[in-house]
Amino acid sequence: QKEVEQNSGPLSVPEGAIASLNCTYSDRVSQSFFWYRQYSGKSPELIMSIYSNGDKEDGRFTAQLNKASQYVSLLIRDSQPSDSATYLCAVTGRETGGFKTIFGAGTRLFVKA
Amino acid sequence: DGGITQSPKYLFRKEGQNVTLSCEQNLNHDAMYWYRQDPGQGLRLIYYSQIVNDFQKGDIAEGYSVSREKKESFPLTVTSAQKNPTAFYLCASSIGSGSLYNEQFFGPGTRLTVL
Numbered sequence: 001q002k003e004v005e006q007n008s009g010p011l012s013v014p015e016g017a018i019a020s021l022n023c024t025y026s027d028r029v030s031q032s033f034f035w036y037r038q039y040s041g042k043s044p045e046l047i048m049s050i051y052s053n054g055d056k057e058d059g060r061f062t063a064q065l066n067k068a069s070q071y072v073s074l075l076i077r078d079s080q081p082s083d084s085a086t087y088l089c090a091v092t093g094r095e096t097g098g099f100k101t102i103f104g105a106g107t108r109l110f111v112k113a
Numbered sequence: 114d115g116g117i118t119q120s121p122k123y124l125f126r127k128e129g130q131n132v133t134l135s136c137e138q139n140l141n142h143d144a145m146y147w148y149r150q151d152p153g154q155g156l157r158l159i160y161y162s163q164i165v166n167d168f169q170k171g172d173i174a175e176g177y178s179v180s181r182e183k184k185e186s187f188p189l190t191v192t193s194a195q196k197n198p199t200a201f202y203l204c205a206s207s208i209g210s211g212s213l214y215n216e217q218f219f220g221p222g223t224r225l226t227v228l
Contacts, residue, residue, distance in 0.1 A: 008153070032215060043203055043219040044156075051214070088155065092215050098163070099215055103148075103156040 003027075004091050004104035012110045019076040021107050023089030026070070030093035033065055033072045038086045038106065048074060079111045116140065117220035119204050124225045126191065126198060134189045134223045136204035143209045145187035146217065149173060150201040159202075162187055163209065191225065199227045 003026040013019045021035075032051055036044035050056045050063040050072065062075040072091075076083055086106040092099050117138040126132045138145065144163050148156040158171030162181040176195025181187055187206075191198045201224050205217040 004155070034216065036219075043222045046216055046218060049214075049216055090217075101158075101215060101217065105153065105155040 004089055004102045006087075006089055006104040006107045008105060009108035010110045011107055012112060013079050014112050015079060015081060017079050017111075019079045019083065019109055019111070021074040021076075021087050021089075021109065022071060023073065023091075023104055024071045025089075025091045025102075027091070027093050028067075028070065030067075030070075030091045032092035032099075032101075033063070034090040034092070034101075035061075035063060035072075035074045036088040036090060036103075037083075038088055040085070044088055076109075079109075081111045081113045084109055084111050117204060117206055117218060119202075119220035119223050121223060122221065124223055126225060126227050128227065129193045131190055131192050132225070134191070134202055134204075134225070136187045136189065136220055137185055138187075138204075138206045138220075139185060140206055140218065141184075142206035142218075143184070144207045144215075145181070146205040146207075147171075147177070147179065147187070147189045148203040148205065150203060150222075156203065159189065197227075198225055200225060 005024045035048040037047050038044045048063040050065045056063045060077045064073045086108050088106045089104040092101040120135045146161040147159040160179045162168035178190045203222045204220040207215045207217045
């Protein structure tokens with residue numbers, strides 16, 4: 001059974017700091033990784049996808065993937081109060097009959113002004 | 114505008130009632146999904162469909178039913194057999210589930226409450 005683990009938080013950082021969010025997964029054949037942002041009472045919004053080892057940058061967001069250690073992280077530079085949300089990690093891997101995506105429970109981030 | 118719509122935004126169910134949640138997408142996506150989210154928990158897959166007229170059970174399908182008669186539509190019925198249906202229900206779609214590059218995009222959700 002594939003599992004995706006995240007620290008539930010809350011992770012509190014001051015405005016302008018770097019927020020670091022981590023996610024570990026149990027299935028070694030997992031191959032696609034996604035970060036979603038979910039504001040309270042709203043639906044998840046895709047913010048980053050990463051498929052190969054290393055870093056992927058998009059604006060203030062950097063996703064880091066290390067398949068050997070089975071973790072994926074999201075860095076948010078110059079954190080803003082508007083970044084306060086729950087961040088969900090999702091992992092897709094091959095299973096019998098196709099592919100399956102598992103979501104973590106999310107990490108709550110609070111950016112203090 | 115392309116996107117996924119869900120209705121209603123809020124839904125109240127009495128004990129013993131069946132209720133149907135609507136999900137429509139105009140993204141021309143083949144795959145559609147229904148998830149349930151409870152406070153402090155991740156998204157749990159109820160049902161998914163890779164193509165019209167075909168769907169598969171997810172991890173928590175008991176007490177739910179779906180249909181996929183059109184590519185754009187994937188309604189979810191919460192039956193009276195679902196004993197604890199109060200939750201936030203999310204519909205998502207992706208280009209196709211037969212790929213690793215399976216970015217899922219979500220609708221705004223329906224919040225269901227049992228009275």
